Amino acid sequence: xxxxxxxxxxxxxxxxxxxxxxxxxxxxxxxxxxxxxxxxxxxxxxxxxxxxxxxxxxxxxxxxxxxxxxxxxxxxxxxxxxxxxxxxxxxxxxxxxxxxxxxxxxxxxxxxxxxxxxxxxxxxxxxxxxxxxxxxxxxxxxxxxxxxxxxxx
Amino acid sequence: xxxxxxxxxxxxxxxxxxxxxxxxxxxxxxxxxxxxxxxxxxxxxxxxxxxxxxxxxxxxxxxxxxxxxxxxxxxxxxxxxxxxxxxxxxxxxxxxxxxxxxxxxxxxxxxxxxxxxxxxxxxxxxxxxxxxxxxxxxxxxxxxxxxxxxxxx
DNA sequence: TCTAAAGTGTAGCCTGTGCTACAAATCCAT
DNA sequence: ATGGATTTGTAGCACAGGCTACACTTTAGA
Ligand SMILES: [Mn+2]
Ligand SMILES: [Mn+2]
Ligand SMILES: [Mn+2]
Ligand SMILES: [Mn+2]
Numbered sequence: 001x002x003x004x005x006x007x008x009x010x011x012x013x014x015x016x017x018x019x020x021x022x023x024x025x026x027x028x029x030x031x032x033x034x035x036x037x038x039x040x041x042x043x044x045x046x047x048x049x050x051x052x053x054x055x056x057x058x059x060x061x062x063x064x065x066x067x068x069x070x071x072x073x074x075x076x077x078x079x080x081x082x083x084x085x086x087x088x089x090x091x092x093x094x095x096x097x098x099x100x101x102x103x104x105x106x107x108x109x110x111x112x113x114x115x116x117x118x119x120x121x122x123x124x125x126x127x128x129x130x131x132x133x134x135x136x137x138x139x140x141x142x143x144x145x146x147x148x149x150x151x152x153x
Numbered sequence: 154x155x156x157x158x159x160x161x162x163x164x165x166x167x168x169x170x171x172x173x174x175x176x177x178x179x180x181x182x183x184x185x186x187x188x189x190x191x192x193x194x195x196x197x198x199x200x201x202x203x204x205x206x207x208x209x210x211x212x213x214x215x216x217x218x219x220x221x222x223x224x225x226x227x228x229x230x231x232x233x234x235x236x237x238x239x240x241x242x243x244x245x246x247x248x249x250x251x252x253x254x255x256x257x258x259x260x261x262x263x264x265x266x267x268x269x270x271x272x273x274x275x276x277x278x279x280x281x282x283x284x285x286x287x288x289x290x291x292x293x294x295x296x297x298x299x300x301x302x303x304x305x306x
Numbered sequence: 307t308c309t310a311a312a313g314t315g316t317a318g319c320c321t322g323t324g325c326t327a328c329a330a331a332t333c334c335a336t
Numbered sequence: 337a338t339g340g341a342t343t344t345g346t347a348g349c350a351c352a353g354g355c356t357a358c359a360c361t362t363t364a365g366a
Binding site: 030056057058068069072088089 | 312313314315316317323324
C-alpha cells in the first residue's frame with residue numbers, strides 16, 4: 001500500500017493532532033474570532049430594528065457596554081464590509097448580507113443556548129457562555145446540535 | 154411587595170435580557186476572548202515540554218501557525234502576566250500559575266471535545282470548534298458538561 | 307422659537323496581535 | 337574549530353477595537 005500524506009483530521013496514535021493540522025485549527029479559530037464582533041453587531045442591530053424600529057449608535061453602544069465612539073467605529077467597519085448602511089444622524093440599517101448574517105446568528109444563538117440548557121447548564125451560565133461560544137460553532141456542529149435537540153424533546 | 158431592582162440573570166417576559174444584563178454578558182465574552190490566546194499558549198507550552206522536554210519559540214510558532222516574531226511577542230506577554238519565564242535562547246517555561254492554567258485548559262479542552270462528540274458532532278468539527286469554544290466555557294458550564302458525560306456513559 | 311440636553315461624529319491615544327526584514331546568537335557538520 | 341544553517345531576537349509596520357475629549361447636529365421643552 002502506498003504511503004499517504006497527512007490529511008485534514010489526522011491525529012496520531014496518542015490522539016495528538018499533527019503539526020499542520022493543529023496550526024490550521026488554531027488559524028480557523030482566529031478567523032472565527034475576527035468575525036465575532038461583526039456577528040454580534042449584526043444580530044443586535046436586527047434586534048433593535050425589530051423591537052424599536054431603528055438602531056441608533058448610542059443604543060448599540062449601551063447594549064454592548066462600550067462607548068459610543070467605539071460603536072461608531074465598528075459601524076464604519078460594518079459598512080466597509082458591506083453588512084450595513086448608515087448616514088450621519090440617521091441610524092444604522094443592515095444590507096441584505098447583514099440581514100442574512102443577523103438571522104443566521106440569531107438562530108445559532110438560540111440553538112447554542114438550548115443545547116447548553118439541554119445538557120444541564122444553569123440558565124444564566126448558558127446565556128453568558130453562548131454569547132462567546134456561538135461564534136465558534138461550525139455549520140456541522142450546529143446541525144448536530146439541532147439534531148440532538150430534535151431527537152430528544 | 155417591594156419593587157426589586159434588576160438582577161444578574163434578568164430576562165424580561167419576551168426572553169430578551171435587560172440592557173445592563175446584556176452589556177455585562179458581552180463584556181464578559183470580551184474578557185474571555187482577551188484571555189484565549191494566553192490559554193492556548195500555556196496549554197501548548199505544557200504539551201511541548203511534556204512531549205519533547207522543551208518549548209522553543211520556533212516550535213510554538215509552527216504549532217500555532219504564526220510567525221516566530223509573533224510567538225516571541227506573545228511569550229513576552231506571558232512573562233509580563235506571570236505565566237511563563239524565558240531567558241534568551243533558552244526556551245520557555247511555565248510558572249506555577251502558568252502550569253495551573255495549562256492543566257485547567259487541557260482538562261477543559263478534553264471535556265469540550267468529549268461533550269461535542271457525545272451530542273453527535275463529527276470528530277473533526279468537534280476538534281476544530283473546541284479550540285475556540287473552550288475559552289468561553291465557564292466553570293458552571295464545564296461542571297455541567299462533566300456531569301452529563303458521567304451520567305450517560 | 308430658541309436654548310439646553312441628548313445624540314452623533316472626529317481626533318488622538320493605547321494595547322493586542324498579526325506581519326516582514328534584518329541582526330545576532332547558537333548549533334552542527336565538516 | 338569554524339563557517340553555514342538554524343534559531344532567536346528586535347525593529348517597525350498595519351489594523352482591530354478599546355478609551356477620552358471635544359465639536360457639531362438634532363431634538364425637545366420652556
Ligand atoms: Mn456573541
Ligand atoms: Mn449572540
Ligand atoms: Mn483554544
Ligand atoms: Mn485547546
